Amino acid sequence: MDTAKDTSARRPVKLLIVDDSNIVRRRIERSQQFDDLEVVGTAANGIEALELARKTDPDLVTMDLTMPQMDGIECITQLVKLKPEVRILVISALSDKATAVEAMERGANGFLDKPFTDRQLNEAIAELMY
């Protein structure tokens, strides 16, 4: 994978990170290797994610599924109504096929299993955005 391609002509890709784990949120923020990716917010559940999506208009959202208050599947459903053009990368430990299919049917564009390596994360982002 070439993550070092020239992206100087692009406008920044706005990234919203959604996960109920602080450690995972920081990990995603730290591990992404794209110069033109700008983290515009982090959220710990679906409700926070929708509020931040309204405020920050993200291009890409990384979305956990198992979260308190509003889970990822419900959040994806509402997010695609709010921002139909947003790209959603699910990052979840729920690694059965039915869950992945359901997430895609609701509007997700990619699925990355937890645990993940930095390389897997960057490949998944590149597949969606570049």
Next chain:
Amino acid sequence: MLREEELKTFVDGTTRYFEVAAQQPATIGSPYLLEGEPAMHDYTGMINITGKREGVVYFTAPRAMLTVLLMKMQESDFSHESMRDLVGEVANTISGNARRDFGHDFVISVPSVFAGEKPQISQPAGARAFVIPIHWRSHSAKLVVSLT
């Protein structure tokens, strides 16, 4: 009731977690049937299981092990909150990965986390609890799986 062969799902999930997240494999000891109350370490992350199976899965680990694990994950925050976060995430990841074998109806909760207190663990009638010993670097932890 949880069968011995089903434990492989959790052993594999634990192995994968340490290989990928910590980039250093753990050694998994022989699982054994829990009798009485398990010894808990400093931090415990517990997942309730509902759906076609019922019970709990919990990961319990000493602070020293979690500190090194956070270091291996490039974390710089070793606070009490990070320890709580980490045990919850480990339990969540191993339980969630088990859906590969147990299917979509293996429903997992968000983690409950206990630190320095005795967890309130209610095991359903008919459940058998197995302890999976985890050895990583010089530290030891446990994954306990109790399912109908």
